[in-house]
Amino acid sequence: MLSRFRGKTLCPECLGTRLRADANFIKITGRSVTDIVLMPVKESLAFFKTIQLNEQRINLATSLGSTLVGSMYILDEPSIGLHPRDTQRLITVLKALQEVGNTVIIVEHDEEIMRAADQLIDIGPMAGTHGGEMVFQGTFSEILKDKESLTAQYLNKKEEIEVPAQRRRWKKYIEIKGARENNLQNVNVKFPMGIMTVVTGVSGSGKTSLVKKILYPAIKKLLGGYNESTGNFDHLLGDYGDINGAEMIDQNPIGKSSRSNPVTYIKAYDEIRTLYSDLPLARTRGLKPSHFSFNVEGGRCEVCQGEGMITVEMQFMANIHLKCEHCKGKRFKSEILEIEYRGNNIFDILNLTVDETLEFFADYQGPSKYKSLHQKISNKIQPLADVGLGYIRLGQSSSTLSGGEAQRIKLASFLGKGNFATNTLFIFDEPTTGLHFHDIRKLLAAFNALVKNGNTLIVIEHNLEVIKCADWIIDMGPEGGNQGGEIIFQGLPEDLIKEKRSITSKFLSEKLG
DSSP: OOOGGGOOOOTTTTTOOOOOOGGOOOOEEEEEEHHHHSHHHHHHHHHHOOOOOHHHHHHHHHHHHHOSSSOOEEEETTTTOHHHHHEEEEEEHHHHEEEEEEEEEEOOOOOHHHHHOEEEEEEESGGGOOOEEEEEEEEEHHTTTTTTTTHHHHHTTTTOOOOSSSSOOOOOOOEEEEETTTTTOEEEEEESSSSSSEESSTTTTHHHHHOOOIIIIHHHHHHOOOOOOSSSSEEEEGGGGGEEEEEEEEESSOOSSSOOOHHHTTHHHHHHHHHHHHHHHHTTOOGGGGGGOSSSSTTTTTTTTOOSSSEEOTTTSSOOOEEEETTTOBBBOOOHHTTOOOTTTTTHHHHHHHHHHHHHHHHSSSSSGGHHHHHHHHHHHHHHHHHHOTTTTTTTOOOGGGGHHHHHHHHHHHHHTOOOOSSSEEEEEEETTTTOOOHHHHHHHHHHHHHTOOOOOEEEEEOOOTTOOEEEEEEEEEESGGGGGGGEEEEOHHHHHHTTTTTHHHHHHHHHO
């Protein structure tokens, strides 16, 4: 409750640099370390290129800037958060590392990085239990001819994400006037309602400041919610009164404890617990749905408190996680695990993947009284498969889920509510993070389902497959930092490619043909 009255502000003493005042007494060519910290990278680069140093300092700068040789660099999706223009710069840096004698290994979904690679290793053919095999290894030109690889089918255009036949039209909108947060240049912008709007622009152009720092907090406060302080702007205009709710679908974990998992988050576990508590042996033993919960006392293993793991704190070293010796990692007491439905106890169900669960509950041949529970469980779990998460396990700990997976689970929770509330504003921040082409296609289908139900989508994104499918584009720039913060374009994707100031337009034109 106190968070309603708390806020964050820049420290007036250090101006956010986290350094004491006396650290600023030391200067080189008139600049203190604080001056350097507050500079945009581009300005600091110019400063260090022109600085005049004595011999001792030149040697130090040279050693700090030297490149290791004979090393192995492993990068996990380095293109995350990068505009296509910046991805080209990243490729240049990576090739420079390789050319001086290093080995560079990259886990990546970006097509441009695949094209630049000397060797491609494709893992699949699908995800989870349907994957884990090496489908292909070779050059980019060779993978284009491969018939087994799903990646190959998207690269050679046998499979592709199609451009919508027509863009959805809009009449109502939310307008922000005089946005000045961070690098925003006192801009005015309209966000259409009832369609999918994609906010684009190079990294640092002001997208997050506009959407997450101004629009979302402003709408949330109008709806009676509390949030962090709203960024600087003058007026909120338009039809915002028609919005019933605002949801930020971010990549934060889906729960606050390691017991949080996909099946509890989408509320499908309630029906599963009800099903197990209604079985004959469970009724004979007087078991209630709560006995099949690992969050409360009753049926869970109290040694590990339903975790299945014991955490050993190691003081100054990383904690060690060991399988609970009492329940053997199965989270429940033995008398609970003896309750089986079609050969599976509650732990077995939690250990199924989403796809396996759908198969298990689809093939129904039991008593009629369980038929409705089967249907409810399937209806709530199906959206997880629809957003490309058929490979995750129902009881998988939230701590093992990536940010992209957590974000899609949140999306699935809304899709699984059936006739979920309309006129809700959904904001997604780079939802394609960690997604293959095939998963992006599924994600866009989920987006369309939300819009079809009368909701408004605003997506901050660099991925060209998503951008080309937008109903409306707001492009920011032209560059990042002090050279950004302007609205370069507002309109249809087909019109963006005509905008000469837009960096995004140069890359989008290839996708739109």
